[in-house]
Amino acid sequence: MGSIDLLVVVVKRRVIVTMGLCLVWLGVFGIVLANLLPDGKLVVIDPGHGGIDGGTSNRGILEKNINLRMGHILRQVLENNHYRVIMTRTDDSDVTNFVPPGGSRYQRDLRGRVRLVGRVQPCSLISIHVNWHQETWRSGAIVYYQEGETSGRLLAELIQKELNTIQKTQRQVRSANFYVLRNTNAPAVLIELGFISNPEDLKAMQDDTWLTRQAEAIMVGLEIFLQQTRCLPQEAGGQSKAKTRL
Numbered sequence: 001m002g003s004i005d006l007l008v009v010v011v012k013r014r015v016i017v018t019m020g021l022c023l024v025w026l027g028v029f030g031i032v033l034a035n036l037l038p039d040g041k042l043v044v045i046d047p048g049h050g051g052i053d054g055g056t057s058n059r060g061i062l063e064k065n066i067n068l069r070m071g072h073i074l075r076q077v078l079e080n081n082h083y084r085v086i087m088t089r090t091d092d093s094d095v096t097n098f099v100p101p102g103g104s105r106y107q108r109d110l111r112g113r114v115r116l117v118g119r120v121q122p123c124s125l126i127s128i129h130v131n132w133h134q135e136t137w138r139s140g141a142i143v144y145y146q147e148g149e150t151s152g153r154l155l156a157e158l159i160q161k162e163l164n165t166i167q168k169t170q171r172q173v174r175s176a177n178f179y180v181l182r183n184t185n186a187p188a189v190l191i192e193l194g195f196i197s198n199p200e201d202l203k204a205m206q207d208d209t210w211l212t213r214q215a216e217a218i219m220v221g222l223e224i225f226l227q228q229t230r231c232l233p234q235e236a237g238g239q240s241k242a243k244t245r246l
């Protein structure tokens, strides 16, 4: 090997070592940068009921289990789209452990959900439930918002619009006076995924593929809402209704 060949080998090695160091540096820089960048938008998913509270039921199917299943599916869909998600429950338990003893289990469970939302101040709260009606022909997902809450209403309308694109029954949003919606500062909706009393809805709500389609529709509605309104945590942190009520 001549001296020029040797020089070429040395230069090649230096180039390779330098490139390697650059890649390591870029990797470390990327990790540091990822931690410095603002986190994804935070959403709280609240699967209704749990533990000894099964919610509504039909043919041995309990609402609490559908709510939880959908909670996990919606969480996955949102996390795949760079949201951060906190769930009020991730297993078959209620949410009474967030509040000190005292009062009925039912009240403590609802207060626990509200207290968690007040602590983490999300961009939005999505509470998941299942409907029931004695007229079994009634079907379709319905999105509820707290009476008088304009941001909640907008979020509900945007999600309802998306859900209507995948379901046969075209539904309108409804205002209601639910404890969790009333006592939450973040834009909040309560989604009744379908009627457990309706055979088709009951079947659909046990099908992960259907629940995933619903979750994707919910995500699209939420995305449009957050683009229109932006998520401003300081707004949620003002005089919190949740704090004053607890």
Ligand SMILES: [Zn+2]
Binding pocket: 048, 049, 055, 056, 063, 129, 130
């Ligand atoms: Zn319910």
